C-alpha cells in the first residue's frame with residue numbers, strides 16, 4: 514500500500530506535506546517537517562525583505578479550526594534559499610517547495626530572478642491569496658491581475674511553478690479562473706488558502722480573538738473542508754491534465770486525505786491540524802490513509818485519484 518505520488522514529474526515518497534505558513538517559518542520548524550513522515554515541505558511565503566508580520570495575538574486555534582491574521586511574517590527569501598540549499602545537499606534526491614509572494618508584479622519577478630540565480634532545484638509555489646496584509650487586495654480575486662502576473666512569471670521563470678489560490682464560491686469564477694490558468698504552463702495549483710476575513714469572538718469577554726484587522730482573519734480547519742473539496746474537484750474537472758492539483762483545507766484525518774485525493778488532488782497539505790498536533794500528525798495521517806486504501810483494495814493513489822462518483 515503506497516501513499517507515494519508524482520507532481521510535475523517529480524516523485525515524492527509520501528503525498529502529504531505541510532501547508533505554507535505552518536511549521537515552516539525558520540530552520541527549526543522546517544527541520545521538524547524534514548524529519549517527519551511528510552513527503553516534503555514548503556517554506557513560509559517569502560517576501561523581498563524579511564517581515565515581522567502583524568501584532569499578536571494573530572493566530573487562534575478553535576474547536577473546529579483556526580483563525581489567523583499573521584501578516585506574512587517571514588525571514589526573507591535568501592534565508593529560505595540557504596536553508597533549502599543545505600537540505601538539497603543532505604538529501605540530493607528530494608525536492609522541496611519554496612513559497613513566495615510579491616506585493617506587486619515587479620516584486621514577483623525579482624523573487625523569481627533570485628530563485629533562478631540560486632541552486633534551488635525544487636518547485637515554486639507563488640502565493641496569490643494572502644488575505645491578511647491590511648490594504649493589500651486578495652490577488653486571487655482580481656482575475657486581470659492574475660493573468661498579468663502569470664504572463665510575466667512565465668516570461669522570466671523556467672522551473673516547475675504553481676500558484677496558491679484562495680477559495681472560490683461561484684461557478685462562473687471557477688470557469689473564469691480555469692480559463693486563465695489553462696493558458697499557462699503551470700505545474701500545479703494549490704487549492705485552497707484560508708477562507709479570508711472570517712471573525713471569531715469570545716462571548717465571555719465580548720472581544721474578538723485576534724488583534725489585527727479588528728479580529729478579522731483567514732479561517733482554516735473543519736470549517737473549510739467542504740469548500741476545499743469543491744475547489745479541488747472543480748479545478749480537477751476544468752484544468753488541462755498537465756496542471757496537477759495540491760489539495761489543502763480541512764485535513765485532520767486519513768479520511769480527509771482520501772477525500773481530497775478522490776476529488777482529484779495529487780498531493781495533500783496540512784495546516785491547522787498540523788499546527789495543533791505537530792509533525793507526528795504525518796505518521797497518523799499516513800497510517801489512516803493506508804488503512805482506508807487497504808479496506809477498499811487500492812494499492813496506490815492512481816487507483817482512485819479523481820474518481821469521485823456522482824449520483825446523476
Ligand SMILES: O=C(O)c1[nH]c(=O)[nH]c(=O)c1I
Pocket residue numbers: 534558581582583584585586614640642643644645646706707731732
Ligand atoms: O497572514 C498570513 O501570513 C497568511 N495567512 C493565511 O491564512 N494565508 C496566507 O497566504 C498568508 I501570507
